[in-house]
Amino acid sequence: MKNITLLGATGSIGKSTLSVVDQHRDKFNIFALSANTSWEKMAQLCHRYQPKFAVMMDENAASQLQSALDNDTIVLSGEQALCDIAAHEQTDYVMAAIVGAVGMSSALAAAKAGKRIMLANKESLVLAGDIFMDTVKNSGAELIPVDSEHSAIFQCLQSGRSGLSKIQLTASGGPFLHTPLSELQSITPDEACAHPNWSMGRKISVDSATMMNKGLEVIEAYYLFNLKPEQIDVVMHPQSIVHSSVYYKDGSTLSQLGNPDMRSVISYAMAYPRRISAGVAPLDLASNPPLEFYSPDLDKFACLKLAFDALKQxxxxxxxxxxxxxxxxxxxxxxxxxxxxxxxxxxxxxxxxxxxxxxxxxxxxxxxxxxxxxxxxxxxxxx
Ligand SMILES: NC(=O)c1ccc[n+]([C@@H]2O[C@H](COP(=O)([O-])OP(=O)(O)OC[C@H]3O[C@@H](n4cnc5c(N)ncnc54)[C@H](OP(=O)(O)O)[C@@H]3O)[C@@H](O)[C@H]2O)c1
CATH class of the missing domain: 1.10.1740.10 (RNA polymerase sigma factor, region 2, helix turn helix motif)
Incomplete structure (x- = not known):
């Protein structure tokens, strides 16, 4: 039985993680949960999973949660408490799924404590890639990516990196792949958040629409897989079926495919090196629409170019x-x-x-x- 500390429990990745846990209650126990302000959702989760700790970043939300609970869950608040549950001696695995730079310190605390870190919070590597990777190395922590593209590369590289020439991250292009640049000025937040393939939090949905998400992923891949910037490539693939590819010197390319559902990625990170069921429908290639690939338009998706520039700088x-x-x-x-x-x-x-x-x-x-x-x-x- 592995004790899981789930940081960002009330978000999209949090929900998918709990769905995988629900399917394997004999293998995984929810040890601690965290959120920012959503104390009502957190109260429901505490009722259902009976964690030892529930941490709200926001102090008022923690008080509200405390009043709403009638079980033994210990309610804490603030960033230090997030780090404490991430590094707790009873925590085995940490799902780092807080959105934004604010998620870095708790992910790093898990790394320092030598945990298995299931890293959804790509910002940790974008901000502190060298320090994060050194910490993982020195503590003996296990770092397993929870981004569909990086999980795909990680899975392809299980056969080794001998002869690797480059990796290629796929990008759906979000809701505006075919929208002319001239029409993007008047886009509303709801339109930007209406991703065609993935159901995600609002910040990452906007990042997908601008392609900054792909830009951050390029930086994440640079650190995770110890590559040169010129070894990282991006291709548009609107169906989100090919999750990413590794190219080898001998002309071979390995890709990982699957339906776009984060539960595949999360279950892989939780069960690695084994595989367990995730509740995701198997791919049916024969009835799937044709798979398309295009080069990204860096004038339209200026954020992607900015991220490449920043990586080179x-x-x-x-x-x-x-x-x-x-x-x-x-x-x-x-x-x-x-x-x-x-x-x-x-x-x-x-x-x-x-x-x-x-x-x-x-x-x-x-x-x-x-x-x-x-x-x-x-x-x-x-x-
Ligand atoms: N969603 C995906 O499919 C996906 C795929 C790959 C990677 N990721 C990455 O995973 C991370 C989470 O994404 P998401 O889509 O799950 O985001 P989300 O749905 O917006 O959820 C964010 C979670 O973080 C918590 N949070 C927000 N602000 C916080 C703060 N200041 N302090 C502490 N906790 C805070 C939220 O709590 P409240 O509910 O209280 O606000 C919520 O639990 C991001 O780094 C994203 O890039 C997501």
């Missing part, structure tokens, strides 16, 4: 674009700026930030804060 550039993107997406979701302004805010934040090498967590956090302040000022110009 290195240093603080990746954390800077991530912070600017979080500020810009939040402003877009609040209808303060337009869809196309998101890329402009990121571009200007990057241009106005002095290049620096960040050698410590403190420096990474300070850069994140500075970039957020700058991006907020730039957002105000477009508001």
């Amino acid at each position: 290195g240093g603080n550039a990746m954390g800077t674009i991530n912070a600017a993107n979080e500020v810009a997406v939040d402003a877009f979701l609040k209808q303060t700026i337009n869809f196309l302004d998101i890329a402009l805010v990121i571009e200007q934040t990057l241009e106005q930030t002095k290049h620096a090498v960040l050698n410590s967590l403190d420096a990474i956090i300070a850069n994140d804060q500075t970039a957020r302040e700058l991006a907020t000022q730039i957002v105000a110009k477009y508001a």
